[in-house]
Amino acid sequence: MLADHCPLTAVREILESNKTHNTKLWNQLANMGLLGAAIPEKYGGTNMNMLELCVIAEELGRALAPVPFSSSIYVAAETLKATQNENAKKHWLPKLASGEAIGTFAFSEKAGAPTFANTNTAFDGHKLSGTKMPVPDGMSANFVITTAKNKKDQAVIILADANTPNVKRQNVRTIDPSRKYATITFHDAPAEILAEGDKAEEMMDRILNRSAVLFAFEQLGGADAALEMAQTYARERFAFGRPIGSFQAIKHKLANIYVKNQLARSNCYYAAMTLGSQEESADLAIAAATARISASDAFIFAAQENVQTHGGIGFTWESDCQLFYRRARTLSLVIGAQRRWKERLVRLLEMKNVA
Amino acid sequence: MHLNDTPQEAAFRKKVRDFLNQNAKPKDADNLKAARAETRESEADGLARAKKWQKKKAAAGYAAITWPKDYGGMGGTAIQSVIYNQEEAKYHLPRGYFEIGLGMCIPTLIAYADKETLTRYVKPALYGEEIWCQLFSEPAAGSDVAGIRSRVKRDGDDWILNGQKVWTSGAHFSDYGIIVARSDPDQPKHRGLTFFFLDMHAPGVEVRPIKQMSGGSNFNEVFFNDVRIPDSQRLGEVGEGWKVALTTLMNERLAVGMGESADAGDLLEIARDLETENGPAVKDAHIRAKIAEWYAESQGLKYTKMRTLTALSKGETPGPESSIIKIVSARKMQDIGAFAMEMQDMAGVVSDGELSPFGAAFQQQWIWAAGFRIAGGTDEILRNIVAERVLGMPADIRVDKAKPFRDLPTGR
Structure with missing residues (x-):
C-alpha cells in the first residue's frame, strides 16, 4: 500500500510545501484500520497487537511516510492506553483510531535535554502555562501530551486540547521539512492530568520505552531503503570504465551499512518480543534502549553514506538522498538524542546488575 | 616547523596590514558567532563591491603576488601570498569571485597561451573587469575527471562544441571559461581531449543554477549547443587537453577555500550554555571527551598547515602531508555539526x-x-591518492x- 501511495515524490511534496502532512495517505491508513492496530476494541481500535504496529512502523520508515503516525500512535495513543484518566481515554482514543484526531507530544522547551526538573511549564490543577519547542506535528495536532510541574513542584503529564484560544502555535523551520514542527504556547490553557508525581515518572518511562521500539522499526525501514538506493546506484553508475560498486571503497561502505542494519534488525526483533508479550517484560526498557541506539546509528550511517555513494548528484536538491539524510537525523533526535539513550541504557544495566 | 614569521615575513605582513587598514574595515572578531551575525548582502551588491576592491588590490600589486611582474604580478613568494590571504580574511572584504580565474584559469593561460592572448586577457582578469570560470566536471566525469563527453568537432578555423558541464562555480557571472572537451572519441580517454578558453556570452551557451541539498544555489550546469570556438582559443595541442588540464588541477587545491566552520571551541561554547x-x-564526560578529540584533530590540521607554510617559507616544495587536510576536515565538519x-x-x-544556538550554524x-x-x-x-602517491601502493x-x-x- 505504501509503495503505491507513498512514493518519494509524496515525501518531497510535503518537504517543499507548507502542508503539514499527506492527508490522502493519512485517510488511507485510517480506512485500513492501521491507526487503531494496537488500540483496544473498547476504544475503537482493532486490537491486533504491538507486533503489527512494529511491522507498520518499519514500512512507514521505508517510505519516509509524511504523516503524523508516530506522534499520534506511537506516543499519544500508547500514552493514553496507560492513563487512569478514563474520560481522556474515552474521548480521544477512538478519534485517534479513526484518524479523526491527531495527537502529539511536547516535551522539549529549548535546546538541551528536557527533564521534569528543568521544565518551565506549570499546571495549576486546571490550567497549563508555558512554551514547548519544537513539537512534532504541532501544527496539525488536535491535542498535545506534555510535561509540566504542579503547584507542589511535582512532575505531571498533561493532556491539553490544542484547539482553544489559549493555545498559540507557530510553524518552526527544521532540518526536515517533510515532517512539520511547531512552537506551542499555552496561556492558562484548559488541560487535564494523565499522571502525577511518581506515576508521571513511570508514565514517561513507558512512553520512552514503547515509542523507542516503534521508532527503531521506523528507522530500520529507512536504513534499509537508503541501503537499497545506494546499492542500485553503485551498480548503475560507471566511473573509470567500471560500475562504482566494483571498487572496494564502495563495496566496503555498502557492507558496513548492511552490518549496522542487520544488528539493528536483530535488536529491533528482540525489543518487539519484549513489547509484544502480554506481561510487559522486565527487559523492555533495556531492549528498547538497545534497539533505539542501534537503529539510530544504522539509519544515520546509511543515509549519510548513501549521499556519499551518489557523489555530486547526491548533494543536489533534486536527488532523493536528502530525504533520507534529513529524516535519519530527525528520527535520531525526536524522542531524545542518542547520547541520552546511551546514558539511559547504561543506567538501566547498572540497576539490573544491582538487582 | 616555524610558528613565527621571519623578519622579512613580519615586515611584509606589516605592509599588508597598513594597506588593508587604509582601505577596509577590520572584522570585530573572527569567531563563528560574529561571522553569522553579519548581514548577508545580495550577490549583485557583493559582485559590485568585489570588482571595486579588486581594482585597488591589483593596482597595489596584491592581486597576484606570486606572478611575474611582466603579467602584473608582484614577483613575490608563495608564503607572501599566504600571509596576504591570512590578513585579508580579517577584514570585511568580498571574496569568492576572482579566485578561480586568477588561481586556475589565468595561470593555465600563462602556461599555454601566446603573447597576444595574454596581453588581451590577463590584465582585465587581474583588475576584476572580467571574470573567469573553470568547466571540467560533467555528469559522467566527476571523480573520473577524464571521462568527459562534451564533444568538439573541427569546422574550418573554428571548433563546434556540444555537451554539458556541471558544478561550475560562478558560471552565471563569468565572462570567460576554460574548458576540456573530447575531440576524438576513437582515442583512449586521456588522449582524445582538447583544451580551450571560450566566451561565456557566446551564442549557444546556457547557464542554469543547480539547487543544492542546502536549498541554495552556488553552482551551475552549463549547456553548450553548437557553440563556436575559434581555433586561436585552443590551449595546447589537439589531443593534449589532459596534459593542460593537469596544470589547471595542480592549482585547484590552492584556489578552493573551505569557508568558516564550527570547531571544538564552538562546541565548548555551546556546551557551557x-x-x-x-x-x-x-560537565558531561562524554561531551568533554568528544570536544578533546576534535580539538586534537583541529590542532593536528593547524600544525600540518604550519609545516606546509614552513616549507613554502624556506622556498621548498611542501611535502605530501597536506593531502590529509580535506580527508580530516570534511568529516570533522559533518561530525561536529551532528x-x-x-x-x-x-x-x-x-x-x-532565531531559535537555534549560533543562528543554526551547526x-x-x-x-x-x-x-x-x-x-x-x-x-x-x-584516500586512494594518499595510498598511491604518498604511500607508494600500486594503483588500481x-x-x-x-x-x-x-x-x-x-x-x-
Missing part, C-alpha cells in the same frame, strides 16, 4: 536561526558537510586507459 539530563553539558545537534537534543532539529554545517565530503575530491578518491588495475573512449561501458 546547554543542559543534559544530569546537569551542565560542559554532535552539536545531539547536544541540543530534541531541539537539535530546529534550523531557524545545522547548516551538517548539511553542507555532506557536499564538502564530495566536492574537489571525494573522501574515497583522496585500470580497464579504461587503453581502449578507445567510445568503447568504454558507461552505465548511466
Whole structure:
C-alpha cells in the first residue's frame, strides 16, 4: 500500500510545501484500520497487537511516510492506553483510531535535554502555562501530551486540547521539512492530568520505552531503503570504465551499512518480543534502549553514506538522498538524542546488575 | 616547523596590514558567532563591491603576488601570498569571485597561451573587469575527471562544441571559461581531449543554477549547443587537453577555500550554555571527551598547515602531508555539526536561526558537510591518492586507459 501511495515524490511534496502532512495517505491508513492496530476494541481500535504496529512502523520508515503516525500512535495513543484518566481515554482514543484526531507530544522547551526538573511549564490543577519547542506535528495536532510541574513542584503529564484560544502555535523551520514542527504556547490553557508525581515518572518511562521500539522499526525501514538506493546506484553508475560498486571503497561502505542494519534488525526483533508479550517484560526498557541506539546509528550511517555513494548528484536538491539524510537525523533526535539513550541504557544495566 | 614569521615575513605582513587598514574595515572578531551575525548582502551588491576592491588590490600589486611582474604580478613568494590571504580574511572584504580565474584559469593561460592572448586577457582578469570560470566536471566525469563527453568537432578555423558541464562555480557571472572537451572519441580517454578558453556570452551557451541539498544555489550546469570556438582559443595541442588540464588541477587545491566552520571551541561554547539530563553539558564526560578529540584533530590540521607554510617559507616544495587536510576536515565538519545537534537534543532539529544556538550554524554545517565530503575530491578518491602517491601502493588495475573512449561501458 505504501509503495503505491507513498512514493518519494509524496515525501518531497510535503518537504517543499507548507502542508503539514499527506492527508490522502493519512485517510488511507485510517480506512485500513492501521491507526487503531494496537488500540483496544473498547476504544475503537482493532486490537491486533504491538507486533503489527512494529511491522507498520518499519514500512512507514521505508517510505519516509509524511504523516503524523508516530506522534499520534506511537506516543499519544500508547500514552493514553496507560492513563487512569478514563474520560481522556474515552474521548480521544477512538478519534485517534479513526484518524479523526491527531495527537502529539511536547516535551522539549529549548535546546538541551528536557527533564521534569528543568521544565518551565506549570499546571495549576486546571490550567497549563508555558512554551514547548519544537513539537512534532504541532501544527496539525488536535491535542498535545506534555510535561509540566504542579503547584507542589511535582512532575505531571498533561493532556491539553490544542484547539482553544489559549493555545498559540507557530510553524518552526527544521532540518526536515517533510515532517512539520511547531512552537506551542499555552496561556492558562484548559488541560487535564494523565499522571502525577511518581506515576508521571513511570508514565514517561513507558512512553520512552514503547515509542523507542516503534521508532527503531521506523528507522530500520529507512536504513534499509537508503541501503537499497545506494546499492542500485553503485551498480548503475560507471566511473573509470567500471560500475562504482566494483571498487572496494564502495563495496566496503555498502557492507558496513548492511552490518549496522542487520544488528539493528536483530535488536529491533528482540525489543518487539519484549513489547509484544502480554506481561510487559522486565527487559523492555533495556531492549528498547538497545534497539533505539542501534537503529539510530544504522539509519544515520546509511543515509549519510548513501549521499556519499551518489557523489555530486547526491548533494543536489533534486536527488532523493536528502530525504533520507534529513529524516535519519530527525528520527535520531525526536524522542531524545542518542547520547541520552546511551546514558539511559547504561543506567538501566547498572540497576539490573544491582538487582 | 616555524610558528613565527621571519623578519622579512613580519615586515611584509606589516605592509599588508597598513594597506588593508587604509582601505577596509577590520572584522570585530573572527569567531563563528560574529561571522553569522553579519548581514548577508545580495550577490549583485557583493559582485559590485568585489570588482571595486579588486581594482585597488591589483593596482597595489596584491592581486597576484606570486606572478611575474611582466603579467602584473608582484614577483613575490608563495608564503607572501599566504600571509596576504591570512590578513585579508580579517577584514570585511568580498571574496569568492576572482579566485578561480586568477588561481586556475589565468595561470593555465600563462602556461599555454601566446603573447597576444595574454596581453588581451590577463590584465582585465587581474583588475576584476572580467571574470573567469573553470568547466571540467560533467555528469559522467566527476571523480573520473577524464571521462568527459562534451564533444568538439573541427569546422574550418573554428571548433563546434556540444555537451554539458556541471558544478561550475560562478558560471552565471563569468565572462570567460576554460574548458576540456573530447575531440576524438576513437582515442583512449586521456588522449582524445582538447583544451580551450571560450566566451561565456557566446551564442549557444546556457547557464542554469543547480539547487543544492542546502536549498541554495552556488553552482551551475552549463549547456553548450553548437557553440563556436575559434581555433586561436585552443590551449595546447589537439589531443593534449589532459596534459593542460593537469596544470589547471595542480592549482585547484590552492584556489578552493573551505569557508568558516564550527570547531571544538564552538562546541565548548555551546556546551557551557546547554543542559543534559544530569546537569551542565560542559560537565558531561562524554561531551568533554568528544570536544578533546576534535580539538586534537583541529590542532593536528593547524600544525600540518604550519609545516606546509614552513616549507613554502624556506622556498621548498611542501611535502605530501597536506593531502590529509580535506580527508580530516570534511568529516570533522559533518561530525561536529551532528554532535552539536545531539547536544541540543530534541531541539537539535530546529534550523531557524532565531531559535537555534549560533543562528543554526551547526545545522547548516551538517548539511553542507555532506557536499564538502564530495566536492574537489571525494573522501574515497583522496584516500586512494594518499595510498598511491604518498604511500607508494600500486594503483588500481585500470580497464579504461587503453581502449578507445567510445568503447568504454558507461552505465548511466
